[in-house]
Amino acid sequence: MDSFYKYVIIGNGTAAIGGVEGIRSLDKDSGILIISKEPHKAYCRPLISYYLEGMASPERMGYRGDSFYEDNNCTLLLGRSAVGIDRKDKRVRLDDGTEVGFDKLLVAAGSSPFVPDFKGLSSVERKFSFMTIDDAMAIEKSIAPDSRVLIVGAGLIGLKCAEGLFGRVGSITVCDLADRVLSSILDSDCAKLMGERLEEKGIRLMLGDSVSSFDGRKALMNSGETVEFDVLVLAVGVRAETSLVKDAGGECGRGIRVDENMRTSLSDIYAAGDCTEYMDISSGSVKIMALMPNAYMQGHCAGVNMAGGDESFDNAIPMNSIGFFGLHAMSAGSCQGEARTVSNEDGVKKFYIKDGRLVGFMIIGSTARAGIYTDIIRNRVELEPNELEAVMENPSLYIFGREKRNSVLGGVV
Amino acid sequence: MKRVYVNEKWCLGCHLCEYNCAYANSGLSSMAKLKGVKIFPRIRVEGDDSISYAVSCRHCTDPICIKSCISGALSRDENGTVVIDHERCVGCLTCVLVCPYGAVTQDGEGAAVKCELCLKNSSGEPACVKGCPNNAIVYEER
Numbered sequence: 001m002d003s004f005y006k007y008v009i010i011g012n013g014t015a016a017i018g019g020v021e022g023i024r025s026l027d028k029d030s031g032i033l034i035i036s037k038e039p040h041k042a043y044c045r046p047l048i049s050y051y052l053e054g055m056a057s058p059e060r061m062g063y064r065g066d067s068f069y070e071d072n073n074c075t076l077l078l079g080r081s082a083v084g085i086d087r088k089d090k091r092v093r094l095d096d097g098t099e100v101g102f103d104k105l106l107v108a109a110g111s112s113p114f115v116p117d118f119k120g121l122s123s124v125e126r127k128f129s130f131m132t133i134d135d136a137m138a139i140e141k142s143i144a145p146d147s148r149v150l151i152v153g154a155g156l157i158g159l160k161c162a163e164g165l166f167g168r169v170g171s172i173t174v175c176d177l178a179d180r181v182l183s184s185i186l187d188s189d190c191a192k193l194m195g196e197r198l199e200e201k202g203i204r205l206m207l208g209d210s211v212s213s214f215d216g217r218k219a220l221m222n223s224g225e226t227v228e229f230d231v232l233v234l235a236v237g238v239r240a241e242t243s244l245v246k247d248a249g250g251e252c253g254r255g256i257r258v259d260e261n262m263r264t265s266l267s268d269i270y271a272a273g274d275c276t277e278y279m280d281i282s283s284g285s286v287k288i289m290a291l292m293p294n295a296y297m298q299g300h301c302a303g304v305n306m307a308g309g310d311e312s313f314d315n316a317i318p319m320n321s322i323g324f325f326g327l328h329a330m331s332a333g334s335c336q337g338e339a340r341t342v343s344n345e346d347g348v349k350k351f352y353i354k355d356g357r358l359v360g361f362m363i364i365g366s367t368a369r370a371g372i373y374t375d376i377i378r379n380r381v382e383l384e385p386n387e388l389e390a391v392m393e394n395p396s397l398y399i400f401g402r403e404k405r406n407s408v409l410g411g412v413v
Numbered sequence: 414m415k416r417v418y419v420n421e422k423w424c425l426g427c428h429l430c431e432y433n434c435a436y437a438n439s440g441l442s443s444m445a446k447l448k449g450v451k452i453f454p455r456i457r458v459e460g461d462d463s464i465s466y467a468v469s470c471r472h473c474t475d476p477i478c479i480k481s482c483i484s485g486a487l488s489r490d491e492n493g494t495v496v497i498d499h500e501r502c503v504g505c506l507t508c509v510l511v512c513p514y515g516a517v518t519q520d521g522e523g524a525a526v527k528c529e530l531c532l533k534n535s536s537g538e539p540a541c542v543k544g545c546p547n548n549a550i551v552y553e554e555r
Contacts, residue, residue, distance in 0.1 A: 018480075044483055044484050044485055046483045046484075046505070047483070047484055047503065050484075050503045055503055056484070056503065060500070060501060061484075061485075062485065063485050064485065292481070292483045292507070293477070293480060293481035293507060293511060296480045296481070297480055300480070319510055319511070320510075321505055321506045321507045321509065321510040322505065323504065323505065323506065323523075326523070328506060330506070330509075330510050332510065367506055367509055367510075368509070368515070368518065368519075369509070369512075369515030369518075370509055370510050370515075371508075371509055371510055371511050371512035371513055371514070371515055371517070372513065372514070372515045374510055374511055374513075375511075375513035379513075395515055396459040396460075396468075396515070397459065397466075397468060397514065397515070398459060398460060398461070398464070402421070402464075405421060405466060406420075406421070408471065408514060409418065409419040409420075409421070409466060409467075409468065409471075410418050410419065410420060410555075411418075411555060412416070412471075412474060412555060413471050413473050413474070
């Protein structure tokens with residue numbers, strides 16, 4: 001063993017920072033080692049599209065202040081990967097052959113782009129993923145005002161990339177096997193509104209279609225059409241980084257399996273963030289919910305427990321808020337149960353009600369005060385049918401009654 | 414820390430707090446200039462004919478908005494006030510999605526705004542409290 005830290009964190013994203021803050025809420029002194037594959041201090045990953053758009057600069061993308069690591073007595077190992085975990089001797093093996101001992105380990109390794117084995121992909125000269133600030137900078141270097149960009153994948157990553165590149169390139173085409181944009185968070189009705197906004201802006205959508213093969217700057221589509229492009233962005237999906245825990249014998253599905261304390265099935269090894277799968281209380285099923293808010297809360301929870309405290313994160317739900325060209329989409333929870341649509345001049349709200357309880361929603365446009373809905377879902381608030389009706393029309397604290405209002409507005413929460 | 418507290422028993426539902434808030438945060442030289450302009454108050458009166466009360470940021474002890482912010486724009490200052498760095502906000506509205514009280518709203522440019530207790534604007538103390546005609550809104554330690 002070459003060195004020892006009481007706490008070792010693999011990864012340096014949102015979950016890792018949550019982990020540091022969780023540990024430091026109880027243990028101010030013991031050493032923390034952070035192993036980061038990316039050669040950067042923690043930054044706000046979702047801002048990479050805003051960087052392309054010119055709304056964020058690398059200097060201002062830091063997730064925490066410049067002195068975060070120093071202030072929190074963390075040793076930061078940049079540009080190094082963990083390649084193995086020895087769970088018996090409690091050591092992490094690094095890609096330079098050295099070994100680090102730990103007392104508690106947090107695996108916050110995130111996810112990596114999934115690149116399907118497209119025929120002819122190697123003939124494409126300028127191809128990129130869109131996951132890291134380095135990806136964004138590499139894309140920026142390769143584009144010109146007349147570039148034709150093909151983005152494979154009309155999910156959150158692909159469309160944010162399209163928005164970021166909008167106005168900086170000649171044309172943007174986005175294709176997806178799914179029949180709608182944002183298929184992971186929106187149903188067909190809501191996705192249609194968003195798709196229309198993108199097309200109004202001049203982004204070409206090829207839905208229900210994907211690339212069958214590449215030949216240099218040409219993509220032959222499943223539909224038989226040929227798309228010519230200069231720059232290719234692959235945003236098909238991501239895969240959770242499970243291998244370290246899996247190889248060490250830990251339970252994994254599509255993600256590393258964690259309980260509500262963020263413990264893996266291996267003792268003293270915790271996991272948090274995009275590499276994990278855990279319980280979605282709105283649907284009652286275990287899934288990957290790769291979301292920044294959840295990553296932080298998981299990381300914090302893991303950190304507290306690693307430092308000997310007792311915290312659970314037992315009300316996780318999927319939730320997303322994302323805008324494209326001024327049109328905002330929000331969704332939370334599940335779409336099980338009966339759907340109920342409320343429309344007004346601001347947009348459309350679609351609610352999902354199961355056994356009398358609100359379990360999910362999707363909103364296009366009318367996003368004001370949507371957190372009231374999210375809270376009802378996360379905390380499984382029971383409402384009478386007339387109260388539910390009233391809050392769906394108009395989100396307010398009114399339905400919660402005087403006692404609750406007085407405690408919220410007249411007390412410390 | 415001192416926070417803004419609301420007693421619905423005394424609220425008249427006059428909406429003056431909304432105007433005082435919008436004015437204090439507008440940078441305008443006179444309140445009259447708000448006439449006819451769409452305002453973006455950070456406090457909102459809700460309720461019906463018989464019950465009314467104002468809702469603004471609770472400056473929670475464990476703020477989910479800060480944990481959820483994707484751009485690092487939300488933080489807590491040295492007094493415990495939950496504040497937004499306008500320059501860093503990209504308007505993703507994740508804070509709006511998670512605030513249980515519906516207390517984060519948007520300004521005219523789409524960025525998130527919320528009550529910051531008027532500590533940084535020309536009012537210097539909560540304008541909603543100062544202007545409340547019936548002392549339904551107070552600023553104190555509880």
